[in-house]
Amino acid sequence: MSENIVFTDVSRFYGEVLGVNRINLTIPPGITSLVGPNGSGKTTLMNLMTGLVKPSKGSIDIRGVGPDEPEKLFRLLGYATQFDAFPRGYTGHQYVYSTLLLHGLAPAQADRKAWAAIERVNLVDAAKRKVDAYSKGMRQRIRLAQAIAHEPMVMVLDEPLNGLDPLVRAETIALFREAAARGAHVLVSSHVLHEVDMISDQVILLANGYVVAEGGIRGVREEISDKPLEIVVRCDKPSEMASRIFAFDHVVEARIHADGQGLLVKTKDASAFHKLLNRLALDGIEIDSVAPADDDVNSLYEYLIGEEGVTR
């Protein structure tokens, strides 16, 4: 049985409006972020995975199960949607507990698991209150509790950190990491890029219904060959370093920092530049640090999609 989530040539149209088009993806376990501006197709991709919408074309396989088999799929998968409506009159506890009953659990077991999930999202005190009276952040957390209560191996979470306070946000990220560490898929959609940088093992960049890049953030960055990589080097002799590296074709630009303690280098070949740095170090230039300056999602976004979708 496959351990991956596989999209094969998946398209979805809403009448004549494009949802997503020709998606081919293989997503390994770990934390994967779906990144894209509003309307890029993130939620459609998640809804396709969970059978809430059907593909117009193509097929989807989630660890060996199709989205049209809800009785199997939702034992494996938990989905915290962006839909902000709840069954009328439910308390937070009822919301999670009744879902577990639908899994076929005995009431005592469902109750135990419901409380465990509610505790994980730090909502025990409010669990007996009606969801209608919850704040946006609390509703977000109770949806998360419902999605994780049955300890799924695939967690699909649409903007899960929206509306959470910093403490809960940190706890939630820890929860994602813990799930990823036990071999689960954690698929998170977000348009907040620094968040994605912080938590993701891999990213899928979407724009206008198309996947524009996928993979580890660094790997994706390296594949963008028409944009030189930016590297910040902190050293004691930035002027000397600048003059020596300019002799090499792969170095496009070198700019000395205002403080005179380092320089920003743009290179077309990162590995050749790193070898060059070793040689310079042996020649007596003291190098304090080397750090990529544009292999974050934010930069990828600007390069691949343009400025309009970026939220910092």
Place this chain on the structure above:
Amino acid sequence: MSGFDLWRRQVLTIVGLEWKKTLFARRGLWVYALALMPALLLGVKSYQDSKRFAEFERVAQSSPQAPKVTAQIRDGMESVELVRLLQDNGVTFNRFNRGRREIIRFNDGRAANELIFRDGKLVAKRDRRLASLGADVQAYAGIFQYFYIRLAIFFGCVGIFMNLFRGEMLDQSLHYYLLAPVRREVLLAGKYLAGLVATIGIFGLSFLLQYWLLLLPHSAAQTSQYLSDGGWGHVFSYFGVVAMACVGYGSVFLASGLFIKNPLIPAASILVWEGMNWFLPSALKKISVIFYLQSLCPIVAPPSPDVPEPLKLLITTAAPTPGPIAVAGILALASAILVLAARKARQLEINYSSD
């Protein structure tokens, strides 16, 4: 846990979650009004009849000779003679003069009599007796068939069953069920059963209340006699008809809620089809819920008095279906519709913005 055990547990869970929502939904208040309307009318009738029965009883005891007076009334009798007879026998009466016309009213303990005299001579006589239990039971057959099944239960099922899916699409909460490890067929079965629990509960209890109110003004002896002479059979049959109506119309409107966004279109179309049933050829009659329900009713009500005379000529009759076949017919119709609905449910998507 075997597949069947899991489905059973899931269906029961869905019924448990849904029936309260259905019974106590604010948007369903009009269903209660519809269900209780005949009970309210029968309650008013029952109260008035009880008062009349008491009045007749009082007259029968205070003026035991009154029926003799009634027996002596004849055409052309003079008003003064009648007044004398009434006074001699101690019967209370009212007398009104309208020029040459004179009206005398009195109660003889069996009927309320109204006698009209012209130039002092009796020209017309009317008496209003209390309806017998048999007449009330017969009248109720009409109420049950023309109002209770065709309108109250029909629209009650529109309100409850169409909302099971469509209402949650409008509330944008249907994804709650679609994200659970439940086969869509099981979800449909659970929601349908929850709808049945709610509708049979509401309309069944209302029917029992109506029947109790119908019997209430009549004496204990009459009621007891009626119940032991087949009355209990009527009660059970009517209750069964209520249940079968919910089964039949419930399946139709549950499916309609899945296929069609606007509930008025299927409700109006089916209402017209069911209303046309009297005039359909016998083969077509059978493709309706009302035909089987009428076959199950213990007392056949005549065609509605509201049908215009020319249309009465177009009424066709089909032999009523025997009870077991009628029940099987409704169950078969409901099953076929539910199978179609289940197929549709499997294709159901969440696209709240377009719902």
